[in-house]
Amino acid sequence: MAKYKAYFYKKDDIGLLFYDIFFNLRFESNTSKDKSMQEQLSQINQIIAEIKDFQADTKDKLETFKSKYIGKKGEVASLFEQMKNIAAEQRKAFGIELNRLKEVAQDKFKELSETVEAKTQVSSSKPNDLTLPPVPYALGSIHPLVQTRARIVEIFERIGFTQSEATEIEDDYHNFTALNFPPNHPAREMQDTFFIEKNQTSDMLLRTHTSSVQIRLMQQQKPPIRSLMIGRVYRNEAISARAHCLFHQVEGLYVDENVGFADLKQTLYHFAKELFGKDIKVRYRPSYFPFTEPSAEIDITCLICKGKGCNVCKYSGWVEIAGSGMVHPNVLENCGIDSEKYTGFAFGMGIERITMLKYQIKDLRLFTENDVRFLRQF
Numbered sequence: 001m002a003k004y005k006a007y008f009y010k011k012d013d014i015g016l017l018f019y020d021i022f023f024n025l026r027f028e029s030n031t032s033k034d035k036s037m038q039e040q041l042s043q044i045n046q047i048i049a050e051i052k053d054f055q056a057d058t059k060d061k062l063e064t065f066k067s068k069y070i071g072k073k074g075e076v077a078s079l080f081e082q083m084k085n086i087a088a089e090q091r092k093a094f095g096i097e098l099n100r101l102k103e104v105a106q107d108k109f110k111e112l113s114e115t116v117e118a119k120t121q122v123s124s125s126k127p128n129d130l131t132l133p134p135v136p137y138a139l140g141s142i143h144p145l146v147q148t149r150a151r152i153v154e155i156f157e158r159i160g161f162t163q164s165e166a167t168e169i170e171d172d173y174h175n176f177t178a179l180n181f182p183p184n185h186p187a188r189e190m191q192d193t194f195f196i197e198k199n200q201t202s203d204m205l206l207r208t209h210t211s212s213v214q215i216r217l218m219q220q221q222k223p224p225i226r227s228l229m230i231g232r233v234y235r236n237e238a239i240s241a242r243a244h245c246l247f248h249q250v251e252g253l254y255v256d257e258n259v260g261f262a263d264l265k266q267t268l269y270h271f272a273k274e275l276f277g278k279d280i281k282v283r284y285r286p287s288y289f290p291f292t293e294p295s296a297e298i299d300i301t302c303l304i305c306k307g308k309g310c311n312v313c314k315y316s317g318w319v320e321i322a323g324s325g326m327v328h329p330n331v332l333e334n335c336g337i338d339s340e341k342y343t344g345f346a347f348g349m350g351i352e353r354i355t356m357l358k359y360q361i362k363d364l365r366l367f368t369e370n371d372v373r374f375l376r377q378f
């Protein structure tokens with residue numbers, strides 16, 4: 001009997017089920033209700049096919065589906081109403097088919113609802129009023145060190161300086177020996193330099209100044225040389241308001257025939273006036289560096305007290321901005337440049353120090369802390 005067999009059919013085996021039902025109907029009964037049963041079953045089959053093909057991409061179409069199939073006056077409900085016309089012994093098999101139709105309709109409705117929901121969300125995320133002002137976009141600012149660096153480069157580029165670069169990891173030869181540092185110079189000691197590894201020919205280290213770039217440049221290029229060496233340098237120092245284990249340097253090198261101390265003075269005088277304003281005074285104070293002879297520290301009038309004396313300038317009226325000097329003949333010779341024919345000057349300054357003087361920043365650590373309240377001011 002079909003009504004008992006129906007329990008064992010696979011969910012999708014609906015064709016076979018109909019065949020069994022029809023077979024049983026043909027041989028077991030021949031009443032007017034049989035015809036009604038056959039009609040209803042083929043109608044269910046047809047509705048299931050319709051439901052499976054139904055497409056809905058709007059809420060209106062979804063509503064149409066709902067009222068046509070699963071609403072109170074929908075096709076499923078009206079078929080349930082016709083249950084009473086089915087012969088009593090076939091009612092159970094018919095009921096199973098009807099429930100299956102109901103299930104298909106409900107599943108399809110759920111699927112269509114999700115599709116429509118997803119489409120509505122996408123369309124509602126579009127701005128409704130295109131004339132509204134845009135949401136403010138917070139732009140960052142250029143880091144004060146980068147600004148100072150750019151300004152320094154701009155000043156020196158106008159008087160013919162190029163830019164040179166080299167690695168931050170250096171060997172002892174390019175960082176010290178070629179620059180005329182004697183073997184027992186205190187800068188080589190562990191407290192000043194970050195050594196990376198001992199090496200038979202030359203120890204590896206993090207460069208302590210960008211002067212190593214000057215050496216590499218002079219080894220590769222013959223005079224005239226007029227270039228800036230800019231970059232990060234490292235020293236083994238305790239971090240405080242006035243010192244850091246890393247900072248940035250700008251060095252300059254000019255090597256050619258007949259370069260004298262007057263050229264050095266005029267170049268840095270021009271630089272100080274361009275960067276700090278025409279009222280600034282510059283002085284050269286004798287000093288010592290292994291790689292220059294003669295050597296001089298460069299001071300400018302204190303920007304805070306204008307030379308009257310304050311605690312920043314230690315009541316001297318002057319602040320130091322750079323070291324400088326005529327390139328030592330030994331350095332030129334170490335790089336294969338004839339020191340009888342060529343002379344040159346070099347200078348170096350910390351970008352942090354220049355920036356602190358220019359903007360009157362009291363703590364060096366602010367540059368690396370990435371505090372937006374500090375950075376927004378520039």
Ligand SMILES: [Zn+2]
Pocket residue numbers: 302303304305306307308309310311312313314315317318
């Ligand atoms: Zn002062």
